[in-house]
Amino acid sequence: MLASIAALPFLGFLLLSLAGRRLPRIAIAWIGAGSVSLAAILTVLYGIHFLQSSPDSGVDRWLLWQWFTAGNLSVSVSLSVDALSLVFIFIITFVGALIHIYSTGYMRQDRDYARFFACMNLFVGAMLVLVMADNLVLLYLGWEGVGMCSYLLIGFWYESPANCQAANKAFLVTRIGDTAMLIGLFLVFSALHTLNIPAILEQAPGHFTKGAPNITLIALLLLAGGMGKSAQLPLQTWLPDAMAGPSPVSALIHAATMVTAGVYLIARMHTLFQLAPAAMMITALVGGVTLFMAGCSAMVQTDIKRILAYSTISQIGYMFLALGLGAWSAAIFHFFTHAFFKALLFLAAGAVIEALHHEQDIFRMGGLKARMPLVFYTFLAGAAALAALPFVSAGFYSKDPILWYAWSSRNGNAFLWGLSLAGAFITAFYCTRLMLVVFGGEMKTRVRELPGKAMTIPLATLAVLSVVAGCIEWPHNLLHLSLFSDLIQKVLPAPVLKEQLPAEGIFQLAAVVVTLLGIYTGYLLYHGEKSILVRWQRSPGKVMTRNFLLGGWGFDQLYDTLFVQPFLFITRVNKTDVVDRVYEGLAQVNVKFNRLLSTTQNGSLRWYIAGVLIGILFIITLQLVL
Amino acid sequence: MMLPGMIMTLLIGGLLSWMAARWNAVLSKWIALLAVGADLSLAGYWWFHFRDAASSGSSWFIDFQTGWIPSFGIGFHVAMDGLGLVLLLLTFFLGILAVLCSWQEIKERTGFFYFNLLWTLAGISGVFVAMDLFLFYFFWEVMLVPMFFLISIWGDARRRYAAYKFFIFTQAGGLLMLLAILALYFIHGRQTGTYTFDYFSLLHTSLASSVSRWILSGFLIAFAIKLPAVPFHSWLPDAHSEAPTAGSLLLAGLLLKTGAYGIIRFVLPLFPRESAAIAWWAILAGVIAIVYGALLAFAQTDLKRLIAYTSVSHMGFVLLGIFSFSEIAMQGAVMQILTHGISTGALFVMAGMLKERLHTRDIEQMGGLWTSMPVMGGAALLFTMASLGLPMLGNFIAEFLILLGTFSASVPLAVIASFGLVLSALYSLRMVRKVFLGPADLPLKDLSVRELLILAAMSIGIIALGLYPQPVIDMVRTTVRQLVTR
C-alpha cells in the first residue's frame, strides 16, 4: 500500500509522458488528476490504519529493492513511514490532488496539457519519495527529483526567455544548497559509515559529542540544503522569480510542498541538530531574519504572485525559526496549516489572474468582490489564515505557538521574539493590503469569465480547511486539545522551555494585538487615509526604501556582481581555452623551424654541391682531429 | 577461442562490408550491423553465463593464449574479467548504435566508412582484452588509425586539422607508452632471464623506484592523453566536434574509456607504490579537469564542442575515482565509464541529428526546438539531466560513489569536486535553454523510428543503470577489490 501510494503518480507520469500526445484531453485529465487523487484516498485509508494500529516502533517500513552496495556502503530503495512522514504524505497527496483537479480546469486551454500533468505527477511522486525515504540517498533522489520538476514547471511556458531564465535560476540556486547537503551526507557517512536515517539517528548521539565542530558542520551543511530548497536567506532569490510558472505549480510546488522540504529534512535529522546547538541557533536566526526581510519585501510588491511568494518565504522562515527553537511539532504544524492556506491563496490568485486576462498587477485589479464572490470569500479565508486572525483561522493556531516558543524555548530570546512579532504585524498588513486592493475599490480590468466547477470545488475545500484545520491543536492554556503534537511527538521531541516564564496569555495577547494593529494599519493606508500613501510617494527616501524592498533587499544585484559577472567574465575570456593556445604555440614554433630549414632548399645546384663539399670536409676534419 | 573470434568477427565484418559496398551500399550496412550485433549478443551471453562466476569471486572468466612472435616473447594472450566484460558490453552496445546512427548520415564511400568503424571497434575491444603488452600496444594503434580516417574523411569543415591533432596527440602518448613497455620488457628480462611481454609475468617485476617513476609516467601520460586529463585535453574538442556522429559517439563513449581502462588495468597493478605516491596529484588533476572542463563548456557556442568539454569535466571524475584507492570510488569510476559513455554518447547522437536537420552546430542559431520536436526535447532533457547528475539516472550513482570515496582520500579536493555538480548544472541548463527552449520559429521533423530506437535504447540503459546498478557493481567487484587491497 505504501509503495502503491508512491507508485501511482509515477505510473501517471509514465503514461502521460510516453503516450500523452496521443491521448484525448479528457483522458489526460483523468490520468493526471486521478492518479494523485487515488493516492490521496489510499493515503487517507493508510493513515486511518496507521493511527489505529500503529506498529510498535511507530514506523512502517517497506523494502522495494537493494539499490546499490559497494564497499561498506549499502543503499536500498526502501520506504518508511512514521508520523512525521505521514503528515507530509497526507499534505502532498491531498493538497496535490486538489491542485490537480483545479489544474484540469485552469490549464484546459493549454497546448501542452499532457506535459503539464506528466510533470505534476512526476513531482508528486518524487516528493513522496523524498518524505518516505528510508535513507539519505533516496531522500536526495526525491530532493533532486522535485528540483527538476520545479525547473520543468517554472519553465513550463518555455517560449518566453524570462521563464526559462527563472527556471534556470531556481535550479541553480537550489543546486548550490543541494551540493552543500551532499557534502553533509558524505561527512555523515565518513563518520558513521551508514546513510540509513534510523541508523544515523540512533548512532549519532553515541558518536558525536554535543557541540563538537564536526557535527555542527554536518548540521550546517544540511541546513544549507534546506535553505536552498526552502528559499531561506541567503539562497532565497529564486522563489519570487519562480512565479513564472503556472499558478497551480506555484501552489503545489512553491507554496505547499516542495519549498517545505527543507523543514522536513531538518525535522527528520533533528537528532543531529540537537547535538549541534550552534547550528540550531543559526537555524532560528536564519528563520527569524528571513521571515522579517521577506515580509518587508511582500509589503511593497505589486505582482499578486510575488506578494504570495515573499509571504511563502516569510512563513517558511517561521517554520525554520520553530525548528531552530526546538519546537519541532510547532514547525510541522505550521507547515500543515500553511499548505492549506497558501495553496488556497495561490489557486485563488490563479483564478483571479485567469479571469483578468493574465493580469498580475494588483493595482490594475480591484472591485472583484462583487463580480467573483466565491473567489473573494475563499481568498478571504486564506488571507485571514495567513494573517493569523485569532480563532477563526488555521494560521492562528499554528503561528501562535511559534511566537510563544520564540521567547520561552531554551533557544528563544527577545530578539527572535521581536522579529517574529514584527513579522506578524507585517503579515497582517500586507494581507489587508492585498485584500483591499484586489477585491475592494472599483473595477479596473473587466472579468473575462468565472472559474468553473473544477476550480471552485478545490478552492472551497481548501477554504474550509484553512478555517478549521487549526482546531486540532489549541494553545494549551486555552483548551487542552493537542491531537497534532501528540502524533508528532512520537517522532520528534517536545520543546524544552526556560524556567520561570511569564504567563503565556500575555504573549498571545501581544500577538493578537499586533495582528489587529497590522490589519488596522493596512485598512488605514489602503482604504481610510489614502492621502498618506500619496504623500509618501513624493518623499525620495521612502520611494528609495520601497524600491529597495521591492527588489528583495538587493540580493539579486549583489549576487550578480559577486558571482555571476566574474563567472561570465572568466568563461568568456577563456572561451578558446588557453591550454590549446599553448599547443598551438608549439605547432607554430615547429612551423617556424620548418621555414628556417626550408630556406636552404633553394633549388640551386651549386649550393647543394657546396653543401656536400662542406659536409665531406667537415667529416674528414673530424676524422683527422679526433 | 571465443575472444579472438569476437575480434575476428569485427575485422572480417569490416573487410566484407568494404567489399560489399562495391555492389550494394545497403548490404554493407547490414553486414556491419550483423557483425556488431553478433558480438553484442555474444557479450550478452557472457554476461548471463558468467554472472554467477562473478559473484562467487572468480576474476578471470576466459583466458586464451597462443604464440605470436615467440622469439621476442610476444604472445597472443587475451583474457576477460568482469571489468573487461562490462566494457565489452558497452563497446558493442555503442557500436551497434554507431552503425545505426550513420545509416543515413554517411552517403559517400559507405563501405570504407563501415570498414573503419568496425576496425576501430575491433581495436577497442582488443584493448579491453589484451593481456600481452605488445598486443595491447598493437590494438591501441589499430583503433587509432581507422579513427583517424573516420575523422579526416567524413568529418566537418575543419576535419583535416582535427584528425591530425587527434593523431599527433594520441601517437605521442602511444610512443611514450611503447618506450615504457619496452623498458619494462628489458628490465624484466634482465632480472629473470625470460624476455616476455606477458602482463601477468610483468606484474612481478621488481623495479627501483627511480626507474619505475619514469616508466609509470610513460604509461600515465599515454592514458592521460586518451582520458583526457587537463592539460592534455585540447585534441578532444576538435576531434569530437569535427568527427561524424558515429565518430563522436565512439570517441566519447569508448576511446576515452580506453585511457581510464589503461590506468585501472596497467598503471595501478604494475606500479602500486608509485601510483599511491602520486595519488594526491592525480586527484588534483581530476578536480582541475572537472572545474576547467565545466568552465570551458559553459562558454562554448558550438553544440558538439560544448558536449566535448563536458566530457573533459566528467572524465575528471574518473581520475578522481581511480586514484582515491577506495572500493566505493573505484566502483564509481567504473560506473562513470559506463554512464558517461551512454549519456554523452546520446548527447552527441542528438547533436548529430540536429546537425542533419539544421546544418549547423551553433547553438545561437537554434532555440525553441521543443515546439516542433517534443520527443527529442524529452530525450535531450533526460540526458542533460543525466549529465548534471540527477538521481534515478546512472551518472548520479557514479558521481555519488566517486565523491563519497574521494572523501576518505582528500576532503578539500572532494569538496571542490562536489561543486563541479553546480557547474555541470550551469552548462547543462544553458545548453537546454539555448537549443530547446525559447520562442519557436523552426519547423522541423521530429525523430524518425530509427532515431527513436537509438535514443530509446540509450534512455533505457541510463535509467536502468540509475535504478538498479547492482549487477554492474557485482560484476566488477572482484577486480576492483584486488586493485584496492593491493
Add this chain to the structure above:
Amino acid sequence: MMHSFNAHTVLVVAALLFVLGLTGVLTRKNIIFMLISVEVMLNAAGLAFVAAGAQWHQPDGQVMFLFILAMAAAEISVGLALVLQIYHQHKTMDVEDLEELRDRPNEN
C-alpha cells in the same frame, strides 16, 4: 724502359685533377661544362686507383679503373639525356635559372 714509379707524384696529380674538376662544377654556369667537370673528377679518382694498383702490384686498381670507365659512360649518357630534356623544357643551360626544386612554403 722502366722508370722508377713514384705513386706519390701521381696521387698529387690526381688530387690536382680532382680539385680542378670540383672547381669546375662549382663555378661553371653551363650544365654541360659541369658535367664535363664531373667527368674530370671521375677520371681523377680513376687515376688514383691506377696509381694505387701500380704501387701494390695488384690488378684491382686497373679493374676499378675499368669499372669507373663503364660507369662514367653510363652516367654521361643518362646525364646528357637529362640535359637534353632540360634544354627542351627550359630553353636554357644555365643552372642559375634552374630552380625547380626550390621549396616554396607558401604554395602548399
